[in-house]
Amino acid sequence: MSIAHPNESEGNRLRAELDALLGRGQNTYTPTQVVVDRASGCRLWTIDGRRLIDFASGVLVANLGHGHPGFEARFEAYRKGLPHNAYNLTTRPLVEASRRLIASFATAKAQKLLWAASGSEGIQKAMWCALHRWPERPIMLATRGGFHGKKGLAGDVTGEQSPNPNVRLVSFPLDNELSPADVERELAAIDAEFPDRVALFITEPYLGAKGSYHPPKWYHKLVQHWCEARDVAFIFDEVQSCHGRTGNLYAFQSYEVEPDLVVLGKGLANGVPAAAVVGRADLIDTLDYGEASDTYSANPDTCAAVCAVLDVFAEERIVDHCRAMAPIMAQRLRGLMDRFPFVRAVRGEGLVYGVEISDADTANRCVLEAYCGDGTAGVHFLGPLAQKVLRVSPPLVITEPELDEAFALLEAAWARI
Numbered sequence: 001m002s003i004a005h006p007n008e009s010e011g012n013r014l015r016a017e018l019d020a021l022l023g024r025g026q027n028t029y030t031p032t033q034v035v036v037d038r039a040s041g042c043r044l045w046t047i048d049g050r051r052l053i054d055f056a057s058g059v060l061v062a063n064l065g066h067g068h069p070g071f072e073a074r075f076e077a078y079r080k081g082l083p084h085n086a087y088n089l090t091t092r093p094l095v096e097a098s099r100r101l102i103a104s105f106a107t108a109k110a111q112k113l114l115w116a117a118s119g120s121e122g123i124q125k126a127m128w129c130a131l132h133r134w135p136e137r138p139i140m141l142a143t144r145g146g147f148h149g150k151k152g153l154a155g156d157v158t159g160e161q162s163p164n165p166n167v168r169l170v171s172f173p174l175d176n177e178l179s180p181a182d183v184e185r186e187l188a189a190i191d192a193e194f195p196d197r198v199a200l201f202i203t204e205p206y207l208g209a210k211g212s213y214h215p216p217k218w219y220h221k222l223v224q225h226w227c228e229a230r231d232v233a234f235i236f237d238e239v240q241s242c243h244g245r246t247g248n249l250y251a252f253q254s255y256e257v258e259p260d261l262v263v264l265g266k267g268l269a270n271g272v273p274a275a276a277v278v279g280r281a282d283l284i285d286t287l288d289y290g291e292a293s294d295t296y297s298a299n300p301d302t303c304a305a306v307c308a309v310l311d312v313f314a315e316e317r318i319v320d321h322c323r324a325m326a327p328i329m330a331q332r333l334r335g336l337m338d339r340f341p342f343v344r345a346v347r348g349e350g351l352v353y354g355v356e357i358s359d360a361d362t363a364n365r366c367v368l369e370a371y372c373g374d375g376t377a378g379v380h381f382l383g384p385l386a387q388k389v390l391r392v393s394p395p396l397v398i399t400e401p402e403l404d405e406a407f408a409l410l411e412a413a414w415a416r417i
């Protein structure tokens with residue numbers, strides 16, 4: 001049975017038709033299943049004419065918002081005349097996107113890159129680099145509860161346990177319950193069990209899918225230090241955090257570390273499918289001709305979008321704007337916690353937050369009531385993470401009046417719960 005909402009004849013018709021056509025596994029569960037007709041800036045319009053403020057940005061992808069005029073114009077200009085696919089061909093946007101992406105890191109370790117067509121493919125390529133660099137070291141470390149994607153090796157390092165016997169999971173400080181000494185102890189045990197056998201340590205700046213857990217700075221510094229002392233590849237998964245989310249262009253800047261390989265995705269191309277691994281040349285160059293090639297990586301559309309995103313970030317000072325909006329967003333979310341007893345915690349930074357709700361049913365109800373809003377306008381959330389955590393991640397271009405409007409809608413909508 002597809003989801004149906006009152007007064008949504010066209011939306012209900014399209015949802016029902018799709019339900020009969022589409023495999024269920026395609027989507028994650030969201031109680032609204034919005035049928036979108038058009039989008040502009042931070043707003044979506046449903047097919048039945050309702051207006052929503054977008055608190056999801058796709059899934060943290062449309063960092064510049066929808067249909068951003070500067071982005072769209074530049075995107076078209078960079079790709080003008082080029083084929084959509086340029087397998088094994090060199091194009092100007094490919095050279096420019098590669099050069100500018102590496103330069104945007106401004107770190108000594110950002111030397112070369114590999115492109116990918118999705119975040120999880122980028123993760124796999126980064127892991128392959130480390131495994132090829134040290135074929136005699138099969139062990140891969142990852143933080144417990146992380147999310148790196150569902151495919152292949154990316155899936156092996158995702159979640160609370162791994163089906164891959166070469167993967168070992170290390171604790172991540174969730175609510176500051178873990179001390180540096182605890183993590184050092186775990187890593188010392190790994191040293192003892194696998195001397196000179198570890199190729200890589202992969203982690204995320206913050207655990208998003210687990211429910212938005214943002215660690216103290218010591219954690220990543222400690223991991224980096226441990227990796228450096230053993231020449232273990234420190235891989236930072238910035239598929240979600242890249243391009244401004246945490247209030248810096250990259251989260252490794254927010255956490256003051258310099259990883260060996262950084263994987264980018266989502267916001268990298270503002271919605272055009274793109275991912276990349278940027279880092280140490282000695283790691284990247286371990287893959288020979290064809291070992292990281294695929295049909296769609298680094299196509300002209302991708303590279304044009306990457307260049308256009310970098311242009312707009314520079315011209316419109318998107319990161320500064322995100323930093324200016326961050327305290328306002330944090331304060332408004334804490335206001336919800338004061339007002340509604342079912343809002344149990346707010347965690348986040350920049351413009352990425354998790355709002356923990358008392359239980360899964362109430363969390364789904366929050367999503368649904370936000371969508372219904374005042375009947376004409378509402379707020380769009382994805383389905384809860386980790387059962388009961390609402391992800392708040394609007395486009396980084398959201399303005400204070402738009403936040404005012406969104407929170408007025410939310411306060412009225414959640415008062416019905």
Ligand SMILES: Cc1ncc(COP(=O)(O)O)c(C=O)c1O
Nearest residue numbers: 118119120147148149237239240
């Ligand atoms: C931190 C992180 N890593 C990896 C991925 C996987 O990216 P993709 O879905 O593009 O394969 C995601 C996707 O949500 C992510 O959030």
